[in-house]
Amino acid sequence: MIIYVNGEPQEIKQQPFTVADLLVLNQVEMPEMVSVQLNGEFVKREDYQTIQINDGDEIDFLYFMGGGAR
Amino acid sequence: MISFTDQQLERYSRHIILNNVGIEGQLKIMQGKVLIIGVGGLGSPAALYLAAAGVGTIGIVDADKVDLSNLQRQIIHFTSDLQKTKTQSAFEKMKALNPDVHVNTYHLRVTAENIREIIRDYDFVIDGTDNFPAKFLINDACVMEGIPFSHGGILRFSGQTMTVVPAESACYRCSFPEPPPKNAVPTCAEAGILGVVAGMLGTIQAAEALKYLIKQGSLLTNALLTFDALKMDFRKVALRKRADCPLCGENPTILRLEDIEQAVCELKR
Numbered sequence: 227m228i229i230y231v232n233g234e235p236q237e238i239k240q241q242p243f244t245v246a247d248l249l250v251l252n253q254v255e256m257p258e259m260v261s262v263q264l265n266g267e268f269v270k271r272e273d274y275q276t277i278q279i280n281d282g283d284e285i286d287f288l289y290f291m292g293g294g295a296r
Numbered sequence: 297m298i299s300f301t302d303q304q305l306e307r308y309s310r311h312i313i314l315n316n317v318g319i320e321g322q323l324k325i326m327q328g329k330v331l332i333i334g335v336g337g338l339g340s341p342a343a344l345y346l347a348a349a350g351v352g353t354i355g356i357v358d359a360d361k362v363d364l365s366n367l368q369r370q371i372i373h374f375t376s377d378l379q380k381t382k383t384q385s386a387f388e389k390m391k392a393l394n395p396d397v398h399v400n401t402y403h404l405r406v407t408a409e410n411i412r413e414i415i416r417d418y419d420f421v422i423d424g425t426d427n428f429p430a431k432f433l434i435n436d437a438c439v440m441e442g443i444p445f446s447h448g449g450i451l452r453f454s455g456q457t458m459t460v461v462p463a464e465s466a467c468y469r470c471s472f473p474e475p476p477p478k479n480a481v482p483t484c485a486e487a488g489i490l491g492v493v494a495g496m497l498g499t500i501q502a503a504e505a506l507k508y509l510i511k512q513g514s515l516l517t518n519a520l521l522t523f524d525a526l527k528m529d530f531r532k533v534a535l536r537k538r539a540d541c542p543l544c545g546e547n548p549t550i551l552r553l554e555d556i557e558q559a560v561c562e563l564k565r
């Protein structure tokens with residue numbers, strides 16, 4: 227299946243495929259620093275293991291961006 | 297009704313000539329009140345542009361003094377300002393740039409205790425802070441007081457910003473319900489920031505404040521704008537106001553402000 231991660235197409239062979247799997251596949255090192263949206267809907271952290279991603283789904287990673295400005 | 301002096305007509309002529317601004321728009325700017333929390337990387341360009349634009353009252357909040365390591369990006373502060381308070385340094389530049397502007401200085405850190413009273417006097421707030429406890433505090437206080445604000449964050453070569461109009465659009469907690477765990481936040485020493493990225497983001501925030509004052513165009517609400525200056529990619533992700541947001545949702549669990557433990561940043565200021 228093809229999914230869209232941050233607007234970029236990505237081919238996924240694994241089935242079933244959860245949000246948690248996607249974070250691993252994309253080597254998100256600190257999942258605590260990211261919020262996930264699936265087709266525009268916020269995904270709760272406790273649902274990462276259970277919510278499945280399907281063909282054509284759009285996933286956005288929203289990163290915490292704070293400082294480093296001081 | 298304020299009337300324009302000849303000097304003001306001249307000073308603001310490039311605004312006034314714009315169809316979307318005109319005399320009425322410039323008047324709204326001159327009657328506007330904007331609070332900038334943090335006159336660092338983001339607040340510096342915002343304060344200068346808003347002063348130049350003639351925003352009637354600009355509040356600036358910062359508890360820090362100007363440090364040599366600030367000058368690579370905090371363009372309102374000069375080498376001659378080292379050890380001055382940031383509020384005093386910024387005040388001097390803003391008044392020199394535009395004596396028309398009334399500048400209120402708050403040499404303090406915003407806390408759960410003081411923030412609501414401070415923001416209440418303003419039409420729009422710009423978050424130019426450098427840490428998550430302050431960002432969550434500003435979001436929560438602005439939502440509770442119903443004051444629109446611009447969130448901003450920067451990291452290395454990237455920036456992100458969203459505008460929140462309380463009750464109407466998604467708040468920061470709709471997408472980021474809780475601050476990140478302390479140990480996950482990169483330390484200041486690890487992070488770093490390309491100076492100009494702060495300028496790009498702070499300038500976008502100032503543009504949102506001006507648009508809010510003149511009621512033109514559409515604000516960056518229900519969207520998170522992220523850019524990566526390395527590739528010069530800009531991306532806008534649509535956000536939704538969540539019915540189950542802990543702050544602005546139907547059954548909020550956050551009913552009063554609380555100070556969140558400060559993330560560790562022991563780097564010399």
Ligand SMILES: [Zn+2]
Nearest residue numbers: 467470541544
């Ligand atoms: Zn919310």
